[in-house]
Amino acid sequence: MTYNTFILLIVILKFWSGVICQSQKNIQIPSDKSSCGVVNVNCASGQGTTVDCETGTRLYGPPGKRGPAGATGPRGPKGNTGSQGPKGKPGNSVNVEEIKNQIMKQIGAHSCEDLTENYGVTKSGFYILRSIETSQLNYIYCSFEPGISTCNQLRNSQGVNETGLYIVRPDASLPSFKIFCKFSLRDAITEIWHDNMNEIEVEGNCESQGCYTWTPNYSLNQGQIVSIISISRECRQFVKFRCKGVLLFRDGHGHWVSRTGQKMRYWGGSTSMRGNYCACGENGNCVDNRYKCNCDNNQIKILTSDEGYLTDKTVLPLKEVGFGDNGDAGEKAWFTIGKLECMG
Template sequence: MRTVFRFLVAHLLVMVSAQQDDAEKLETCNVVCNCNSGEKAPSTPIQRMNQGPPGKVGPKGEIGVTGPKGLKGDTGVKGEKGEEAEQLDISQILSAIDVGSCEQLFSTYNFSVDGFYILARESANRSFEYCQLQNGFMGIYTCQAIQDRYRTNARNSGYYEFQRPDSAPFRVYCNFSQTPAATEVHHDRMIETKILSSCESNGCFSAAPDYDAKGEDLEQILKNSVSCRQYIKLRCQGVQLRRNEVSWWVSRDGDKMTYWGGATRSGYCACGESNSCLDNSYKCNCDQNSESTIASDDGYLTDKSKLPLREVKVGDMSGGNEMAWYTIGKLECFGQL
């Protein structure tokens, strides 16, 4: 019996040992190969030592859904009150929207503060210009002085007001298209005018222009300008000019001037100076005195000490076909002394 029992025990131990060997082999297969699943097997120390290079980075994933908006933060502390804006600067900027001239600033929008403004002229470009809206340019008597003081050649031609101390402003026209700038004094007789009088005696008809500047204002313009001139013209039919001293002009001091525009010698017109009159036996075209021909004598008066002319005197107009037309130009002064 004991022999049989020992045999059975030994046989049982052999069977148990064989099952354990099979289980260890199966476990080894699962760990190394994961033969039954297809999943990556856990790495062992030996496998990590022989690991290959990393693979390429995969494509970027899609952007995730935007998260919910966060809660509103706390209101910040109120800042200190800033300095008050300068009213003049704001008004100047606002006025640039539709304003094309300094005159429009004054007449349409009632601006009355002198200063630089942005103006929209006829072109699409805007310009930054000084507008004198309240009083005249104090102590300035030429347009060249304005250009020199504000250091710009881009000022727009137009009417400006000058002012002597303790006197009322007076108006001039500044022509900045010329070099040097021209200071023009306009008056009420600058277009050609037919003489309706039929008087005969010498100088019986008189035409006296009313200038925008007078007296000392005019003298300051002349005194501060480099040069001045004034255009004068007589168109005539059967009317004499310097022949027999029929017609002449009067200086600002009241002197009877015996030469005509374009000449400097007494008794001469421009054609007489150049020996180019219609009849060279006379010194003026009108002096041929033809009632069948319309002639003319014209030119600039340039003696600054005599300008502007105060009056034009014409005679010899009583005949049926005798007639005359006169033109007195603006006073033009150039530069700045």
């Protein structure tokens, strides 16, 4: 074999090796550059992992789908405990006995003045006060701010809105006094009570004009009441007279007395405040329209009544009531005098 023939044979074998590499799908990975092979790949086909037959370098295609997640491994060991933080500052010391003494002192107080004078309390708020008469404990609001005498002032100046008993002081030089406050979204009502706001029967064999009298004992004196009325937008007092054969105002039998001592002869609900007038007289619906009060019909077989609010601030509160015409058999009468209520 000549040299030229040998060279030709080598070229032919080299060409034939390249053809086989491109046509085979399962061949051995080459161990050197002189031969070409790939296991389970398409050599130079553009799919899967390929091998450059000239250089023997692996060429990677796009990644395949992600396989399923493996099982969770065992939990690792617990870490070391961290270092302790700095010690906090000590709190204020508490004298438990002193607190107990303060509570006992407050429970022992009988009035807002007692709280201030004996226990040094000056902050307005709710306190437990003990009644002198009954030793009963009461939860009462003490206002230590002078110049307050109505519930409306309390709400506007101190923001209170809880219905209940309050003790106020209209003037720093005057003693404080107790009022009852009723709060609603629309108004703040100051209530001044007296000793009997229930229905009372007219007693005794009494026929003459005003021979039976009754006087309410208010929780405040007249000066305190007038101070409340004077700064209130409006005031009212409910009155009612039930009768069976007993006259109210007719022939001068009944009356009520204003705070100035004047005898008045109209009843609650009479907006005109004309003499011998009741609410039914103003509305024209009395049982007998010849008379302006139901009870002035004087029918012993009829149980009827007259009722309504007295609203004149200049004469309130009612100081006394007087009735008569109650001496004959079968004649009965009852009356109710309500609390004084001031709004605004």
